[in-house]
Amino acid sequence: MTNEPMGRLRWLAAAMLLCQVPLLPGIAQAQEVSPKGKGIVGGALLGAEVVTMVESFVGIRRGWLYVVGAVVGAGGGGVGGYFVEQASSDGRAPVYMLAGGLALVIPALVLTLNATRYMPDEMATEDRAPTNAPPADPVVPSPPKTPQSLLNVNDRGLRLGMPVPSVFPTWSRATERTLGLRAETELRLGVFQAAF
Numbered sequence: 001m002t003n004e005p006m007g008r009l010r011w012l013a014a015a016m017l018l019c020q021v022p023l024l025p026g027i028a029q030a031q032e033v034s035p036k037g038k039g040i041v042g043g044a045l046l047g048a049e050v051v052t053m054v055e056s057f058v059g060i061r062r063g064w065l066y067v068v069g070a071v072v073g074a075g076g077g078g079v080g081g082y083f084v085e086q087a088s089s090d091g092r093a094p095v096y097m098l099a100g101g102l103a104l105v106i107p108a109l110v111l112t113l114n115a116t117r118y119m120p121d122e123m124a125t126e127d128r129a130p131t132n133a134p135p136a137d138p139v140v141p142s143p144p145k146t147p148q149s150l151l152n153v154n155d156r157g158l159r160l161g162m163p164v165p166s167v168f169p170t171w172s173r174a175t176e177r178t179l180g181l182r183a184e185t186e187l188r189l190g191v192f193q194a195a196f
Contacts, residue, residue: 039085039094045101047077049108
């Protein structure tokens with residue numbers, strides 16, 4: 001009875017091995033690459049990418065100029081790719097053009113999106129400002145004139161003072177309720193204060 005599962009396991013292993021035999025690779029052979037279509041597509045991609053990248057380097061901001069430039073560049077690149085395809089004897093140049101066009105898709109897209117992103121004008125104002133808004137320049141609280149701790153450093157220099165005692169609760173009310181703690185307080189004395 002114990003040999004039966006082992007026998008089944010051996011048959012299963014043999015069946016799996018036999019299923020793998022047709023999947024073994026044959027002898028590797030060099031094949032000629034057909035340049036058909038690769039030069040046209042690669043040229044169209046390269047033409048569109050070169051035009052949009054140059055536009056982004058020059059600093060053109062309008063999106064419609066990128067669309068027009070990409071269409072014109074793709075047309076010119078496709079025509080050039082057709083002639084490269086016809087002149088190629090081994091198909092390498094059209095394949096290289098296609099690989100270069102595919103490699104430059106992301107950089108061209110990033111440069112185009114970066115150049116056409118929204119950047120507000122420095123002198124821009126609101127058309128209709130809100131009427132019920134708080135004042136634009138709120139009062140900035142000034143630091144206390146008298147020293148609040150033993151050592152005070154501010155724009156007037158180093159000053160000595162009498163620490164002002166402060167009483168604070170040790171825990172928040174939520175912490176007291178959650179952990180079942182007693183309400184306690186702590187005394188704080190300022191030893192050092194700096195204002196920059």
